Amino acid sequence: MNLVRSELLKIRTTSTWWIFGLIMLPLWGLTLLINWLQTEALASGGFEDVPAEQAEQLDAVASADSLAANLYTNAQFFGLLIVMLLGIIVVTSEFFHQTVTTTFLTAPHRTAVMVAKLVAAAVLAMLFWLVTTVLNVLVGALILTSVDVGTQFGSGAIWQAIGLNALAYLLWSVLGVGLGVLIRSQIGATVTGILLYLGGSIGAVAVLGILASRYGEWINQLQVAVPSLASSLMVSGEDIPGNPARWVGAAVLIGYAVVAGTIGALTLRRRDIS
Incomplete structure (x- = not known):
């Protein structure tokens, strides 16, 4: 517990967390605007010309639960x-500021240090999830009411999506810590993380789309193997025809987090620190 408090103190005494918070705010607003326009378009209907094979998917996406x-x-x-990125910085900041030796002299049990960093990153992730979720529920309820969909607070699928979103935030913080252990350089780990996240999402959609057009729609099922796409699948509101079930996305992401956390702990225990 003392190690966790120490890690949280390190986070609180730096400007990193609130700088990321300031970055997140306009991104949240931009995404909200896009989702608002999308909600209005889907709620209004008028998609009679959609091909039959896509109509079922569109109906699922336009359902009240999915919109909410x-x-x-x-x-x-x-x-x-x-x-x-915050998970990465929780680890790499020690190497960047050359405080890692002091940390391990104070707490020689490296596994305990790794666990403390994972917990600290998870706490920070839950803080971001909580703030964005409160804003989402307040503003989202107004948008849904304005398009005559209703808040859908009585639907279990909505609370499941919110809960799975919290799980996604938690697991991605673990992935960040694991990547930070594997790549000591703060710049190197940050750039690698961004490239893997954004490149993996965009690249996977493009490549699998090409393969699906050639070999069949079943290829699109493989999107769930991409962590960022598995995360979005988890919060779809209801299962979309042609896509894997939401629990599959959760299982895939949990698998990645377990592997990343385990490799990170083993690496931290065996790697020489200078």
């Missing part, structure tokens, strides 16, 4: 990126 889940988990894409 999308708004109540607004800005997940950027939020997960932010908490991953």
